[in-house]
Amino acid sequence: MTNSCPVAADVEPRRSLRFVAPALLGAAVLLAQAPALANDPAAAEALFRVAKGLMEKKNYDEACPKFDASYKLDPAVGTKLNWADCLEKQGRLATAWGAWGEARDQAKREGDAPRAELAARRQKALDPRLPQLTVQVKGSIEGLSVYRDEIKLEPASFGVPLPVDPGKHVVSLRRGKDVLKEASVESKEKGTDEVTLDATDVPPPTPEQIVQAQPTPGQGDKPKYRVATVRRSTGMLVGGILIGITGGFVTIGGLVGLEATRGAPVAWGVTTLGALMFGGGIAMGVIGNQKIKRQLEVTYVPEVFVGPSSVMVRGVF
Incomplete structure (x- = not known):
């Protein structure tokens, strides 16, 4: 996989290891840590070359997704660096800032000090340019969710200025798929914005909404199963x-x-x-x-829901 980066001088390829022991031990350790990811170096190389050509034409909207796709097929740090550079030129500053950080960490893990320093320097240079958006919430959000665009925000992030890409952002208060409140803001480079959602006057859920939010058991009285992806054998x-x-x-x-x-x-x-x-x-x-995919048993326990005019019992008996 090509590891060249357009924003720095070519880094000398790593020399082959001189000692057999570190290679053998390293292979065993990597085996334990490596996730089961798709690996297609040939396709990754083809996508990388197309993306480089699009970058030269300053067609960043098409180049960036191809760098991303190439990295998913063959996670080379050089590809990550090119993707971060493309995102920055595309104007997606917060996304680029995060990608530079990922590239820095990967280069450190691989012992590639020049690229780690490059990524750290490029990430730091973006700090003063980043737009920041603070989301505040009044009242309790029990049973509710807060989203910034389609990213669910954890309560710990409320009140904290978070980096965002320049452009329009919509902050919404949701119950399940229902949007109860929302507010939008146009973030600009170096800008600082704040959005406040008031949850104090949100009505409680109806019995129907409570039922919809619960998992649906099967028609019979037997436990149901779900298919999950698990490791074949840890042993x-x-x-x-x-x-x-x-x-x-x-x-x-x-x-x-x-x-x-x-x-x-x-x-x-x-x-x-x-x-x-x-x-x-x-x-x-x-x-x-x-x-591998394996069936896992899903059990349900009886639950009682009390509504304004009804009592409902759900579960497997």
Whole structure:
């Protein structure tokens, strides 16, 4: 995957590791941490090249989504840097600010100090330009939700100036899908805005709204099931990592023995055994870490709802 960045001098590609042990251990650790993401380097490279061409034409509206799509297929830090640069040129300052921070953190994890410093410098340069929007809420929001555009805000964020992209933003008070109140504001670069929603006069939910907000059990009296994506086997994942690490050390010992004994058959056998253990452990870990769909039981307990003129009991009995 191409890791070039248009905003800095080309960074020298990382040299291959000289020692076998760090590589083996690193592979095992990465196996445990790596999520089950789609990986298609060829498609990612094609999208990256198209995005670079669009950037040169200053067509940022089309280039930015392609950088994003390329990164999702092959999460290279260079792609993240280009995406952040594209977002900034597109005028989406807060989104770019966040992307620079993500690129900085990824570069640090990968030991790429030049790119980490570049991303940190670009993020800091955006600080004085960021629009900030503060959302205040009066009264209790129990049973309600507050959204900024389509982002749900946690109560801890109320009263805190948060960075936003320049442009129109709508802050709404919702009960489920129903919008009870809303207010809009036009944020500008370097601007500071505040929106206050008053929840003190919001009427309580009707019995129908309470019922709609509850999960719907099945028609029968048996527990229902839902399909969830889970790890195939944590035991296989952990076992594979341990076997892989052990195999790595055995392989190292065999290589040392080969050099000391000048190719003795025993040393060859140890090296082969270690390589098989390492490869088998990695394969076992990959299989265990795969995401599969599995049915999980969902149980319901009886609940009583008291309305102005009725009492309702819901659940599985």
